[in-house]
Amino acid sequence: MIKRVQNYLVGLVFGIGAGALLILTHNAYPPIGIVLTLLGFLALSIVVRGYLKSRSTYVCYLLGVVGLIYLAATPRASEFLIQGNTQGYLLILGGPLVALFPLIKKVPTK
Numbered sequence: 001m002i003k004r005v006q007n008y009l010v011g012l013v014f015g016i017g018a019g020a021l022l023i024l025t026h027n028a029y030p031p032i033g034i035v036l037t038l039l040g041f042l043a044l045s046i047v048v049r050g051y052l053k054s055r056s057t058y059v060c061y062l063l064g065v066v067g068l069i070y071l072a073a074t075p076r077a078s079e080f081l082i083q084g085n086t087q088g089y090l091l092i093l094g095g096p097l098v099a100l101f102p103l104i105k106k107v108p109t110k
Contacts, residue, residue: 011057014048015064019095022065023072023081026091034087034094042098049102062099069095 018041026037045061052058072081073092082088 007052007054007057008060011048011052011060012064014052015061016068018044018048018061019065019068019072022091022095023068026087027083030087034090038090038094038098041095042101045099045102049105055103058103062096062103065099066096 021044022037022041025040026034028037048061049058052061069082069092073088082091
């Protein structure tokens, strides 16, 4: 039981870290920055999915990413981390969709 909760917390911490990297880099070099950010996030999600090995733990990772994107897109102290431009909308819609791709493939466990 404690090991399972610990795995869920590790997934949540990985999700918060990946979401922070996603949010902080999506506006860099506007035309190509969002594409490179989403591709890097996909690669990171595949690595994390292989490391966590459990779909339920990966769902905690996904919840961490989506929760952080939601918090960054809503006004807190009159500051937006995700702006209402094309890059921001692509991040809000594309980030969770990219994070869902590793759930499709079954990860081999040894």
